[in-house]
Amino acid sequence: xxxxxxxxxxxxxxxxxxxxxxxxxxxxxxxxxxxxxxxxxxxxxxxxxxxxxxxxxxxxxxxxxxxxxxxxxxxxxxxxxxxxxxxxxxxxxxxxxxxxxxxxxxxxxxxxxxxxxxxxxxxxxxxxxxxxxxxxxxxxxxxxxxxxxxxxxxxxxxxxxxxxxxxxxxxxxxxxxxxxxxxxxxxxxxxxxxxxxxxxxxxxxxxxxxxxxxxxxxxxxxxxxxxxxxxxxxxxxxxxxxxxxxxxx
Amino acid sequence: xxxxxxxxxxxxxxxxxxxxxxxxxxxxxxxxxxxxxxxxxxxxxxxxxxxxxxxxxxxxxxxxxxxxxxxxxxxxxxxxxxxxxxxxxxxxxxxxxxxxxxxxxxxxxxxxxxxxxxxxxxxxxxxxxxxxxxxxxxxxxxxxxxxxxxxxxxxxxxxxxxxxxxxxxxxxxxxxxxxxxxxxxxxxxxxxxxxxxxxxxxxxxxxx
Numbered sequence: 058x059x060x061x062x063x064x065x066x067x068x069x070x071x072x073x074x075x076x077x078x079x080x081x082x083x084x085x086x087x088x089x090x091x092x093x094x095x096x097x098x099x100x101x102x103x104x105x106x107x108x109x110x111x112x113x114x115x116x117x118x119x120x121x122x123x124x125x126x127x128x129x130x131x132x133x134x135x136x137x138x139x140x141x142x143x144x145x146x147x148x149x150x151x152x153x154x155x156x157x158x159x160x161x162x163x164x165x166x167x168x169x170x171x172x173x174x175x176x177x178x179x180x181x182x183x184x185x186x187x188x189x190x191x192x193x194x195x196x197x198x199x200x201x202x203x204x205x206x207x208x209x210x211x212x213x214x215x216x217x218x219x220x221x222x223x224x225x226x227x228x229x230x231x232x233x234x235x236x237x238x239x240x241x242x243x244x245x246x247x248x249x250x251x252x253x254x255x256x257x258x259x260x261x262x263x264x265x266x267x268x269x270x271x272x273x274x275x276x277x278x279x280x281x282x283x284x285x286x287x288x289x290x291x292x293x294x295x296x297x298x299x300x301x302x303x304x305x306x
Numbered sequence: 307x308x309x310x311x312x313x314x315x316x317x318x319x320x321x322x323x324x325x326x327x328x329x330x331x332x333x334x335x336x337x338x339x340x341x342x343x344x345x346x347x348x349x350x351x352x353x354x355x356x357x358x359x360x361x362x363x364x365x366x367x368x369x370x371x372x373x374x375x376x377x378x379x380x381x382x383x384x385x386x387x388x389x390x391x392x393x394x395x396x397x398x399x400x401x402x403x404x405x406x407x408x409x410x411x412x413x414x415x416x417x418x419x420x421x422x423x424x425x426x427x428x429x430x431x432x433x434x435x436x437x438x439x440x441x442x443x444x445x446x447x448x449x450x451x452x453x454x455x456x457x458x459x460x461x462x463x464x465x466x467x468x469x470x471x472x473x474x475x476x477x478x479x480x481x482x483x484x485x486x487x488x489x490x491x492x493x494x495x496x497x498x499x500x501x502x503x504x505x506x507x508x509x510x511x512x513x514x
Contacts, residue, residue: 247392249391249392253493269508271508276425
């Protein structure tokens, strides 16, 4: 005899799930509680307009470990799992704003659009995605910003709080060049130790080994052109000359 | 020398149970039917290489089933997959540790030219920049049949190699190098980025 299929419904006698499973508190509430729990901490909310709409918490570097520890240990949050840590490179950029200004034109007061440019200096960011395995919610995204892109690329490491961040923080150091103070073993992880560049920075230029490009196009064509010998009277396939057989023997 | 024996006489003798051959033929016959590849893989091409060695495609039919975990016992290096710049010195070092005669199959787009990753900062644009390659297999990844085809091409090459004379095989010529310099990890790239003694790409001249 076949067993009766069990239909699970939320209305039967099972215990109600904890309130935290239904909805995590808002980022504003997290920010307020974290700032209250960690004296002196300063947290900003970075909005992220667009379809993803995942705003994040910009935490100050001085209290980063304490804030992370609060997010991990707070009974209502229990963000016990750091699933992802990565870097972002923000070059120096100018933000254009148009502001309506009242001006007197020909004796009449009018609203005039005035364009202002604001120069935002470049910086590097480390971004962490935190989830709660225990309470099944997340992600809470936290960010830290360096002072600049040249000398002050230092941030506190969160590996003492989230052990899973260890290798990913090494990758951040390897590819973005952010020195993470307090990391137990800060070495390059993907590139070799003698390597000097930080390849994921936006101003990185890869080594030029485009001398042999049989079918170049787009960006590769631009790079391969530097290796072309000028021979303007010819084009097409006749220019591909097989190497001398005697030379290869 | 085999060339001096009349083919008709040879087959007639064979029919009578007398097998006439030459040292070169015997030697190459033995070599080409027991090619021991070096057991290592670098990326997804290695999965196809494993499939080639398994029962469905069965590289043992061609005498190549004994994948050796030591370069000192291997005859053939199948460079199966993406060669990163961090891995390239190790590949060259393994090649140098293989005894002569040794052969290289460059398997897949990545091992030939860097493939889809060739614009990346960390991928070597072809293992032929540092070691000589005997057979190239295009594909991403190549099917096991393609690897078997390359294997048969290599057997054909071994069969055609001469033991004596001016055109004798490279491994019998003491002036030919059997080891190649291992590139060093530089501050921005491998140093040198290619070995000019080995890397002879086609000379391409175009309109600028």
